[in-house]
Amino acid sequence: MRIAVPNKGRLHDPSIDLLERAGLHLEGGADRKLYADTVDPDVTALFARAADIPEYVADGAAAVGITGLDQVRESGHDLVDLLDLEFGRCRLVVAAPEDGAISSVEALAGGTVATEFPRITREFFAERGVDADVVEVTGATELTPHVDMADAIVDITSTGTTLRVNRLAEIEEVLSSSVRLFARPDVVDDEKVQQLVTAFESVLAAEDRRYLMLNVAEDRLDDVRDVLPGMGGPTVMDVAGSDDVAVHAVVEERAVFGVINDLKAMGASDILVTEIERLVE
Ligand SMILES: Nc1ncnc2c1ncn2[C@@H]1O[C@H](COP(=O)(O)OP(=O)(O)OP(=O)(O)O)[C@@H](O)[C@H]1O
Numbered sequence: 001m002r003i004a005v006p007n008k009g010r011l012h013d014p015s016i017d018l019l020e021r022a023g024l025h026l027e028g029g030a031d032r033k034l035y036a037d038t039v040d041p042d043v044t045a046l047f048a049r050a051a052d053i054p055e056y057v058a059d060g061a062a063a064v065g066i067t068g069l070d071q072v073r074e075s076g077h078d079l080v081d082l083l084d085l086e087f088g089r090c091r092l093v094v095a096a097p098e099d100g101a102i103s104s105v106e107a108l109a110g111g112t113v114a115t116e117f118p119r120i121t122r123e124f125f126a127e128r129g130v131d132a133d134v135v136e137v138t139g140a141t142e143l144t145p146h147v148d149m150a151d152a153i154v155d156i157t158s159t160g161t162t163l164r165v166n167r168l169a170e171i172e173e174v175l176s177s178s179v180r181l182f183a184r185p186d187v188v189d190d191e192k193v194q195q196l197v198t199a200f201e202s203v204l205a206a207e208d209r210r211y212l213m214l215n216v217a218e219d220r221l222d223d224v225r226d227v228l229p230g231m232g233g234p235t236v237m238d239v240a241g242s243d244d245v246a247v248h249a250v251v252e253e254r255a256v257f258g259v260i261n262d263l264k265a266m267g268a269s270d271i272l273v274t275e276i277e278r279l280v281e
Pocket residue numbers: 008009010011049050051067068069070071088089090156157158159177178179
């Protein structure tokens with residue numbers, strides 16, 4: 001199975017990182033290559049531009065791909081969104097000059113909109129019944145309203161800095177995007193594809209959990225269980241030559257601070273918190 005992965009730009013490093021953490025180590029690294037074998041003889045990574053990845057998958061060059069939902073939508077291909085990989089979060093928005101006449105989508109009727117996403121933009125305006133002219137650019141979209149090329153833009157925003165610096169105000173959101181694992185409909189049920197989904201899910205599940213270990217007097221075990229609901233309850237083991245028991249549990253990361261305070265109050269000792277690499281539920 002071939003998996004298409006962004007070859008450069010902001011999505012490259014996190015994509016490689018995810019593959020590695022999922023156990024799909026790339027043989028010989030990913031630098032400046034067109035493809036790389038992985039430790040799994042049945043999985044090869046193929047490197048392409050984020051915007052081209054939906055095309056590679058649709059054409060059959062790869063079975064699955066990693067890229068932004070915005071790119072998948074813009075491609076127009078019928079691809080299945082298998083998993084939200086939870087990075088590359090951004091929004092596609094309609095924006096116009098802060099002090100200009102345009103403050104609604106409807107006000108763009110008869111106007112011009114510049115964008116790197118012509119398909120999504122045309123569909124958006126058609127759905128709203130607003131007849132606007134869509135002009136395709138390949139970068140520096142934020143400049144176009146200031147040089148009379150367009151009345152508004154449809155572009156990516158995340159922190160909002162670029163819009164602000166270019167004195168543009170958001171009018172409406174068109175699409176909320178993040179990076180996804182997606183596939184051609186005909187391969188969705190393939191065993192290898194499902195194994196990949198499980199592997200990625202295990203990395204994502206581990207990210208916001210911690211593994212907690214502690215010793216506590218056996219007669220406080222019920223109290224400890226109350227603060228450690230965990231997954232199917234904690235694992236409890238005898239500690240040789242002691243009245244204490246050792247307790248291991250998986251805890252939500254955001255609960256760790258409070259849980260440790262509760263455990264200390266119950267006389268728990270040797271509390272150890274570690275990261276989890278993968279968690280297959
Ligand atoms: N500011 C941002 N914050 C979060 N995600 C973003 C941002 N800009 C773009 N993205 C996501 O990253 C994807 C790739 O962005 P883009 O095509 O601009 O590539 P790049 O990483 O900037 O590299 P290059 O433009 O040099 O090819 C976008 O389709 C979008 O999903």
